[in-house]
Ligand code: SF4
């Protein structure tokens with residue numbers, strides 16, 4: 236069924252086909268409803284927006300900019316991480332810089348090279364480790380530390396429904412229930428003065444919806460994918476879920492909806508079981524030493540061996 240006589244730009248799972256104007260209305264009201272439903276943004280905030288320059292984070296910043304224009308008590312600052320991935324991150328960071336300039340959003344960029352001594356490409360030559368494992372650890376570490384130093388009240392990330400469904404399934408397959416307890420539209424389990432609350436306003440939007448929204452709003456003119464993504468466990472789960480969704484539409488929504496029913500109990504169960512501080516750097520850590528410090532030390536040793 237079509238929404239009106241205009242040409243449709245997307246078909247929804249329920250069967251409805253929406254034109255550009257009706258889709259934008261549908262998408263934006265879904266995001267703003269998510270923000271209200273999960274109480275993601277208060278009346279007065281200094282929101283950090285984790286910006287990679289890809290479709291998800293540009294869509295997020297575009298929507299939060301609208302919110303901030305309507306409500307001057309919501310201040311926005313973008314934060315980006317340059318991992319040092321040749322031929323990929325330079326392009327998405329250029330898109331991020333262009334967007335921030337056009338929309339007058341301040342942008343802070345931090346790089347692995349400056350913070351950890353070398354770009355990701357070199358780290359992967361120095362250590363025998365899966366790219367996304369080390370990359371994810373350093374990114375989460377820097378985003379939290381810098382968000383706190385920049386005085387953000389919360390950090391908004393562009394995670395969409397597909398990302399979350401993948402994370403839930405990955406944690407199930409690895410029997411990592413505690414990691415699932417940290418998921419949800421408001422990430423984390425314990426409040427910790429050194430931990431900046433992460434929020435996911437695109438939580439209920441599918442990857443397809445975000446892609447179409449970014450495209451029809453001219454936020455993205457090309458698709459860049461990290462060259463390391465194909466080697467990741469996440470990519471295997473992503474492909475499996477996409478195949479399953481094609482055969483059984485609604486599967487990803489079902490994963491999220493059932494997860495949301497058990498999430499409050501999961502958070503309750505694991506409350507208080509982590510939230511200590513790293514003895515080396517003082518950042519929040521589950522053990523004596525945080526994973527970022529463990530990898531930074533391994534890199535240091537690898538560097539010494541190479542001399
Ligand atoms: S796909 Fe993996 S290596 Fe590439 S940016 Fe993401 S986490 Fe880093």
Ligand SMILES: [Zn+2]
Pocket residue numbers: 238239240241253254255256257
């Ligand atoms: Zn229409």
Ligand SMILES: [Zn+2]
Pocket residue numbers: 513514515516517518524525526527528529
């Ligand atoms: Zn540490």
